[in-house]
Amino acid sequence: MSQPEGALAGIRVVDLTRILAGPFCTMLLGDMGAEVIKVESPGGGDAVRGQGVIKDGMSWYFAQFNRNKKSVTLDLYTDEGKARLAELLASADVLVENFRPGVLDNMGFDEARLKELNPELIVGSVNGYGSIGPYVNRPSFDFIAQAMSGFMSLTGEIEGEPMRAAPPIADLIAGLYCAFGVVTAIAARNRTGEGQYVEASLNNSLISLMAFLSAEYFATGKPPARSGNNHAIVAPYGMFKAKDGAIAVAPSNETYAIRFLDAVGLGELMDDERFRTNADRMRNRTELLVIIDAATERETVDHWIETINAAGCPCGRVMTLDEVFDDPQVRATEMVLDVDHGDHGSIRMTGFPVKMSKTPTRIHRPAPDLGQHNNEFFGED
Amino acid sequence: MSQPEGALAGIRVVDLTRILAGPFCTMLLGDMGAEVIKVESPGGGDAVRGQGVIKDGMSWYFAQFNRNKKSVTLDLYTDEGKARLAELLASADVLVENFRPGVLDNMGFDEARLKELNPELIVGSVNGYGSIGPYVNRPSFDFIAQAMSGFMSLTGEIEGEPMRAAPPIADLIAGLYCAFGVVTAIAARNRTGEGQYVEASLNNSLISLMAFLSAEYFATGKPPARSGNNHAIVAPYGMFKAKDGAIAVAPSNETYAIRFLDAVGLGELMDDERFRTNADRMRNRTELLVIIDAATERETVDHWIETINAAGCPCGRVMTLDEVFDDPQVRATEMVLDVDHGDHGSIRMTGFPVKMSKTPTRIHRPAPDLGQHNNEFFGED
Numbered sequence: 001m002s003q004p005e006g007a008l009a010g011i012r013v014v015d016l017t018r019i020l021a022g023p024f025c026t027m028l029l030g031d032m033g034a035e036v037i038k039v040e041s042p043g044g045g046d047a048v049r050g051q052g053v054i055k056d057g058m059s060w061y062f063a064q065f066n067r068n069k070k071s072v073t074l075d076l077y078t079d080e081g082k083a084r085l086a087e088l089l090a091s092a093d094v095l096v097e098n099f100r101p102g103v104l105d106n107m108g109f110d111e112a113r114l115k116e117l118n119p120e121l122i123v124g125s126v127n128g129y130g131s132i133g134p135y136v137n138r139p140s141f142d143f144i145a146q147a148m149s150g151f152m153s154l155t156g157e158i159e160g161e162p163m164r165a166a167p168p169i170a171d172l173i174a175g176l177y178c179a180f181g182v183v184t185a186i187a188a189r190n191r192t193g194e195g196q197y198v199e200a201s202l203n204n205s206l207i208s209l210m211a212f213l214s215a216e217y218f219a220t221g222k223p224p225a226r227s228g229n230n231h232a233i234v235a236p237y238g239m240f241k242a243k244d245g246a247i248a249v250a251p252s253n254e255t256y257a258i259r260f261l262d263a264v265g266l267g268e269l270m271d272d273e274r275f276r277t278n279a280d281r282m283r284n285r286t287e288l289l290v291i292i293d294a295a296t297e298r299e300t301v302d303h304w305i306e307t308i309n310a311a312g313c314p315c316g317r318v319m320t321l322d323e324v325f326d327d328p329q330v331r332a333t334e335m336v337l338d339v340d341h342g343d344h345g346s347i348r349m350t351g352f353p354v355k356m357s358k359t360p361t362r363i364h365r366p367a368p369d370l371g372q373h374n375n376e377f378f379g380e381d
Numbered sequence: 382m383s384q385p386e387g388a389l390a391g392i393r394v395v396d397l398t399r400i401l402a403g404p405f406c407t408m409l410l411g412d413m414g415a416e417v418i419k420v421e422s423p424g425g426g427d428a429v430r431g432q433g434v435i436k437d438g439m440s441w442y443f444a445q446f447n448r449n450k451k452s453v454t455l456d457l458y459t460d461e462g463k464a465r466l467a468e469l470l471a472s473a474d475v476l477v478e479n480f481r482p483g484v485l486d487n488m489g490f491d492e493a494r495l496k497e498l499n500p501e502l503i504v505g506s507v508n509g510y511g512s513i514g515p516y517v518n519r520p521s522f523d524f525i526a527q528a529m530s531g532f533m534s535l536t537g538e539i540e541g542e543p544m545r546a547a548p549p550i551a552d553l554i555a556g557l558y559c560a561f562g563v564v565t566a567i568a569a570r571n572r573t574g575e576g577q578y579v580e581a582s583l584n585n586s587l588i589s590l591m592a593f594l595s596a597e598y599f600a601t602g603k604p605p606a607r608s609g610n611n612h613a614i615v616a617p618y619g620m621f622k623a624k625d626g627a628i629a630v631a632p633s634n635e636t637y638a639i640r641f642l643d644a645v646g647l648g649e650l651m652d653d654e655r656f657r658t659n660a661d662r663m664r665n666r667t668e669l670l671v672i673i674d675a676a677t678e679r680e681t682v683d684h685w686i687e688t689i690n691a692a693g694c695p696c697g698r699v700m701t702l703d704e705v706f707d708d709p710q711v712r713a714t715e716m717v718l719d720v721d722h723g724d725h726g727s728i729r730m731t732g733f734p735v736k737m738s739k740t741p742t743r744i745h746r747p748a749p750d751l752g753q754h755n756n757e758f759f760g761e762d
Contacts, residue, residue: 007569020592032565047634052593053600061596128695130736133713141695143610143618147629148697150705154547157538161620162699164610165546166535172590173554180561181735184413187564188388188740190571196739204716207705208734209553211401212433214702215442218729219434223702229524229545237524239542248528253428314509314522316529318543321595321604324531324588332514335585348599353589354562355511358577359569 006033007359011186013094014085015039015069018046020142020168021126021202022098023065024175029094029182030068031352031361037088037377038066038368042073045370058344063367067339067349071368072377082108084378090117094182096124100139101131111197121195124182126174130201140202145170149206150223154213158228174205235281236260239318241293242301250314254278263311264295264304341366387414388740392567394475395466396420396450399427401523401549402507402583403479404446405556410475410563411449412733412742418469418758419447419749423454426751439725444748448720448730452749453758463489465759471498475563477505481520482512492578502576505563507555511582521583526551530587531604535594539609555586616662617641620699622674623682631695635659644692645676645685722747 011034015026023038023046030036040046052061072088074081089095089109097104104110104125114121125131128140146152146164156163181198189195207214213224224232231237236257239246251260257278261267269275269291274284281288296304301317308315319327325336335351344366352361392415396407404419404427411417421427433442453469455462467490470476476495478485485491485506495502506512509521527533527545537544562579570576588595594605605613612618617638620627632641638659642648650656650672655665662669677685682698689696700708706717716732725747733742 007565010572011568028561052596055600060600061593064592064596129710130714133710135690135710138690139693139695141631141633143631144629144695144697147699148705148708150700150702151546151548152629152699153701155536156544157541160538160541161610163537163544165532165550166605166607167532167590167592167594169546169550169590172592173557176554176557176561177735180409180557180564181737183561183564183568184388184735185737185740187392187567187571190568191391192739194739196737198738199736200734201714203710204714204732204734207711207716208731209548209550210702210705210731211445211548211553212442213548214706214731215433215445217702217706219436219441221703223704224547226547229542248525248533250522250524252522309516309519312520314520314525316525318528318533319531320534321531321591321598322602323604324529324591325595325598327529329510329514329516329584330588333511333582333585335588350589350591350595351585353581353585354558354565355580356562356566356577357579358573358575359566 003362004359006361006364007356008032008034008183008186009359011035011094012092013037013096014088014092016095016097016099017126018098019048020065021171021175022096023048024172025124025126025178025182026069026096027065027067028176028179033359033364034094036069037373038069038071039074039085039088040071040370042075042371045071045073049370056344058341058347058367060347060349063339063341063344063347064349066367068364069368070365070373070376071370072374073371076107085109086117088377089114089121092118092121093186094122094124096126096178096182098126101127101136119195120189120193122182122185122189123195123197124178125197125199126178127199127201129203131199142168142170142202145202145206148203150210150213151206154224154226156226156228158226162226170202170206173209174200174202177205233282234278235285236288236292241297242304243297243299245301246318247296247301247304247308248316248318249308256313257281259311259313260308263308263313264292266292266295337363339363339366384743385740387742387745388737389413389415389564389567390740392416392475393473394418394477395469395473397476397478397480398507399479400429401446402552402556403477404429405553406505406507406559406563407450407477408446408448409557409560414740414745415475417450418754419450419452420455420466420469421452421751423456423752426452426454430751437725439722439728439748441728441730444720444722444725444728445730447748449745450749451746451754451757452751453755454752457488466490467498469758470495470502473499473502474567475503475505477507477559477563479507482506482508482517500576501570501574503563503566503570504576504578505559506578506580507559508580508582510584512580523549523551523583526583526587529584531591531594532587535605535607537607537609539607543607551583551587554590555581555583558586614663615659616666617669617673621677623677623685624680626682627699628677628682628685628689629697629699630689637694638662640692640694641689644689644694645673647673647676718744720744720747
């Protein structure tokens with residue numbers, strides 16, 4: 001092969017995960033060059049194989065999250081299935097699972113058994129609430145983590161109801177944290193020679209992203225309220241009217257505010273006593289936003305994006321997904337991939353968010369059919 | 382020391398980042414046990430030192446994102462400052478920066494120079510749009526990435542305006558991806574002996590999380606619309622009324638739907654021709670939700686959370702941050718930490734989202750004062 005090896009070349013991952021959070025974790029490891037062996041139930045396999053739009057026998061949603069994986073089928077309720085899993089684990093570097101806590105143990109693969117099979121094995125788990133605590137046996141789901149992490153209480157219209165993020169961010173961030181933990185454990189194993197357990201939960205993953213909102217709560221004892229698209233403490237900031245649509249502008253400090261107002265021809269407002277300081281502008285925000293909208297609505301979205309960015313103030317279009325994936329910047333950074341899936345045709349998917357200069361992330365195999373690699377691992381079946 | 386070493390013990394990170402995305406990346410590396418040397422400008426240092434609530438001379442926002450770091454001051458516009466940075470880089474494993482593309486080169490640290498200083502150095506960059514493409518010189522910001530990634534177009538009330546997530550998720554996810562890339566490069570270096578460049582951008586990081594929404598767009602050519610808190614294709618699902626508040630319920634498939642309706646005493650609805658299949662329930666959703674609210678309104682939030690979870694259907698409270706950080710599950714998994722900062726008092730912050738069994742994440746030092754470690758690295762100053 002003339003292509004460079006991936007960063008995780010030589011790392012074998014046994015993947016017992018299904019649906020989204022776990023498969024996203026193992027996709028990230030596969031994108032980095034690990035050999036990922038997806039273990040599925042005979043019959044249907046991962047439920048996502050039947051979800052979303054299916055064309056030529058392949059779900060495009062499944063294809064996205066299961067690229068760079070092999071598929072084998074094992075019935076883990078049988079002794080034969082368990083014996084084959086044990087053999088795979090003995091040869092692996094990493095096991096990733098997203099069962100509820102305790103299920104893997106009950107299946108016969110508790111800590112002692114795994115250590116006996118493979119003392120260097122790293123076990124990554126994605127779960128709902130963590131592996132200890134009062135909710136450990138509760139079923140979990142992205143929407144519930146968005147509710148219980150405080151995320152929804154802070155997001156949405158000021159007068160509206162608490163609002164979830166449309167993408168399943170709790171699932172995906174937990175999967176990403178788990179991948180980070182697994183790779184960190186691989187780096188540590190190079191020094192210590194030992195495997196270990198690594199874990200991320202949907203709930204704690206989202207909680208860890210509350211950032212200045214949690215810092216503000218801890219410092220004041222008062223939970224912050226929803227502020228819609230407005231900045232809580234800076235003005236002007238947010239969405240503004242253009243002739244043919246809306247622009248998002250983020251002048252997060254005084255320097256940016258001056259650049260923005262200059263760029264829209266309103267530099268003199270900074271000498272107006274109503275708007276001289278940020279405190280003045282917050283006090284007279286409604287008035288200020290009316291003045292700015294009256295100026296910005298004279299020109300097009302394209303004009304303002306060009307002009308305001310050139311002035312050094314962050315500005316962009318609120319894009320729908322068709323615009324996003326046609327954006328020349330998104331294309332230039334190869335965030336749209338068309339991947340040949342043989343009989344299933346060419347499937348379009350999102351590219352790689354992490355770029356590596358010497359061990360580039362790439363597609364080394366398309367998403368597998370159910371049990372496509374049984375022969376490779378188990379001989380004739 | 383009786384405490385176990387962190388997973389990244391022995392790894393030295395030179396940290397040129399400021400504000401949020403980059404410092405979050407290096408915080409994650411520090412939490413895993415790396416030695417992080419935060420290089421700040423003399424005078425004020427990282428602007429976040431002056432942001433958020435400041436008590437006893439320390440910003441609680443700064444303390445959260447700069448735990449487990451040392452601080453040195455260098456004026457990188459002077460030859461002396463550059464020489465000291467070169468010395469630090471020669472001794473380091475990782476450099477992390479969040480300048481705009483090209484700035485590090487212009488400072489005198491281009492690829493050739495870095496290779497000469499340290500051929501094993503891994504360089505992690507967090508930027509707005511990537512290091513190639515038409516927008517490479519645009520300033521970027523979390524809110525703009527939320528607008529340009531499609532995230533806002535999909536989030537918010539159906540009849541309302543596109544809505545951002547309140548937490549700065551583009552910054553944080555880019556920082557997390559960068560940390561994942563850096564640690565993956567460390568694992569690769571153990572095999573290859575070579576460093577490399579690793580990069581994550583705010584815009585591409587959020588785009589990579591569009592999940593089934595992007596898969597649906599790619600498969601159909603039609604960008605999905607906002608669906609508020611409703612599930613696009615499943616009913617019942619979302620927020621329901623209880624006697625004293627609202628509950629979030631996520632019965633994402635037929636099995637969960639049956640469990641939910643049984644738990645609220647409406648199991649017979651599954652035999653009603655209006656609600657027999659998911660397609661029926663989507664068609665008659667308004668009617669169905671009225672019936673369910675009438676039932677759930679009779680009992681309290683606590684009652685339903687207990688009952689519906691016990692029935693095996695995911696259910697939770699929409700929590701504000703005070704409730705989140707008092708939640709017994711959040712406490713049990715140590716997501717609230719009180720960290721002694723000496724003269725600055727005890728500062729409360731969020732705990733560790735990734736748990737490691739043998740090399741636990743922990744606080745090995747509080748956030749530093751500006752230049753606190755100059756003496757350690759540069760001798761008497």
